Amino acid sequence: xxxxxxxxxxxxxxxxxxxxxxxxxxxxxxxxxxxxxxxxxxxxxxxxxxxxxxxxxxxxxxxxxxxxxxxxxxxxxxxxxxxxxxxxxxxxxxxxxxxxxxxxxxxxxxxxxxxxxxxxxxxxxxxxxx
Amino acid sequence: xxxxxxxxxxxxxxxxxxxxxxxxxxxxxxxxxxxxxxxxxxxxxxxxxxxxxxxxxxxxxxxxxxxxxxxxxxxxxxxxxxxxxxxxxxxxxxxxxxxxxxxxxxxxxxxxxxxxxxxxxxxxxxxxxxxxxxxxxxxxxxxxxxxxxxxxxxxxxxxxxxxxxxxxxxxxxxxxxxxxxxxxxxxxxxxxxxxxxxxx
Numbered sequence: 465x466x467x468x469x470x471x472x473x474x475x476x477x478x479x480x481x482x483x484x485x486x487x488x489x490x491x492x493x494x495x496x497x498x499x500x501x502x503x504x505x506x507x508x509x510x511x512x513x514x515x516x517x518x519x520x521x522x523x524x525x526x527x528x529x530x531x532x533x534x535x536x537x538x539x540x541x542x543x544x545x546x547x548x549x550x551x552x553x554x555x556x557x558x559x560x561x562x563x564x565x566x567x568x569x570x571x572x573x574x575x576x577x578x579x580x581x582x583x584x585x586x587x588x589x590x591x592x593x594x
Numbered sequence: 595x596x597x598x599x600x601x602x603x604x605x606x607x608x609x610x611x612x613x614x615x616x617x618x619x620x621x622x623x624x625x626x627x628x629x630x631x632x633x634x635x636x637x638x639x640x641x642x643x644x645x646x647x648x649x650x651x652x653x654x655x656x657x658x659x660x661x662x663x664x665x666x667x668x669x670x671x672x673x674x675x676x677x678x679x680x681x682x683x684x685x686x687x688x689x690x691x692x693x694x695x696x697x698x699x700x701x702x703x704x705x706x707x708x709x710x711x712x713x714x715x716x717x718x719x720x721x722x723x724x725x726x727x728x729x730x731x732x733x734x735x736x737x738x739x740x741x742x743x744x745x746x747x748x749x750x751x752x753x754x755x756x757x758x759x760x761x762x763x764x765x766x767x768x769x770x771x772x773x774x775x776x777x778x779x780x781x782x783x784x785x786x787x788x789x790x791x792x793x794x
Contacts, residue, residue: 498674505677510684516715517731518677524710525670542618549615555666559709563716566729570717576684582736584690585717585727 484536491533498526511576512569516562527554601646606632646699646757654756658707661752665711676732687733688717691746693724694769695754695762701726704750711749714742 505518528551535547569575570585577583613628614620676682695701701724705716714728730742754762 498670501674501677505673508677508682513715513717513729514684514686514731516729517673520709520715521666521672522670522674522677525667525674528666540618541620545615545618549612555710556706559706559716562709563705566715566717570688570729579684579686581685581687581733582739583688585688 488533488537491529491536495526495529495533498522498529502526510579511574513566513575514579516566516569520558520562524554524558527551604646606636609635649759649763650757651755654752658752658756662707662710665707669711673731683734685732685734687730687736687739687742689728689730689739689742691726691728691743693726693747693750694765695724695750695758696765697759697762700750700753700758700762703753704746707749707753708746711745714746 499522502518502522505522506515509515509518531547531550535544609632610625610628613631614624617624693701693704695704698721701719701721705719705726708714708726708728709716714730716726717729718727719725720727726746728742728746730739733739733742751766754766758766
């Protein structure tokens with residue numbers, strides 16, 4: 465596909481770009497935007513706990529989009545099943561890793577307490593006392 | 595007894611399915627090697643058995659799943675906008691949400707689902723009282739906290755309706771009939787012996 469093809473929208477004709485290519489382009493763009501936003505969030509958010517939000521949420525939508533994109537471009541049983549497995553395990557493991565990092569940050573007090581409007585977490589573990 | 599067999603069989607079949615998904619083929623070879631590997635994995639990496647409730651409502655599960663997908667999209671766009679958009683003023687909250695379930699599995703999946711939906715990360719879990727401690731992003735005043743808690747409890751409610759035990763279901767109904775969403779007394783009164791659910 466040459467760059468010139470990008471501008472020939474023959475949707476129902478054989479040559480040019482079909483609906484599948486448009487879907488692909490949209491998904492790739494969405495994925496790129498989400499990963500970009502996650503990166504910006506990592507830099508811009510003020511403390512560890514806020515940055516964890518940026519590291520988990522836009523990133524998972526970005527991953528879903530890029531994996532869906534691969535499945536749309538290459539629709540075979542093997543690709544689709546692998547795509548399902550990737551999304552499922554990313555959705556299971558991303559919160560777990562964020563939780564581990566968040567818990568460590570809270571217990572070692574590596575976060576901005578002044579940004580909290582409320583803290584209902586009373587530490588029961590004596591090691592986490594300041 | 596039946597629940598115990600099912601509880602053992604579901605993770606096993608899950609492993610076999612995962613193996614076949616990874617290979618991307620549903621052939622006899624993949625099935626046989628998958629079963630052999632699943633046997634090996636469950637023998638070598640032994641984990642305490644997960645008690646499934648023995649109850650599953652496909653319609654409620656679909657509702658939960660679709661809502662989860664919607665929430666993921668919503669949360670991602672929200673936080674992406676927060677990250678790149680102008681005028682971001684950091685202000686967070688750490689909230690405690692006492693859940694109504696006594697089942698480890700429902701608690702785990704609620705924690706997982708809540709981490710993916712708008713603005714919360716699980717900081718810690720108190721297993722005895724089934725309390726989730728969440729870090730919520732972009733909370734500007736204490737008055738926003740009850741809405742956040744209601745959202746978490748709604749996620750738990752959808753999960754219990756989909757696959758919770760009869761025990762959890764009764765607890766949920768009791769909590770809703772009682773003092774509504776802020777019934778921390780109902781969550782704290784459970785004894786450790788009932789926490790695995792009443793489906794054995």
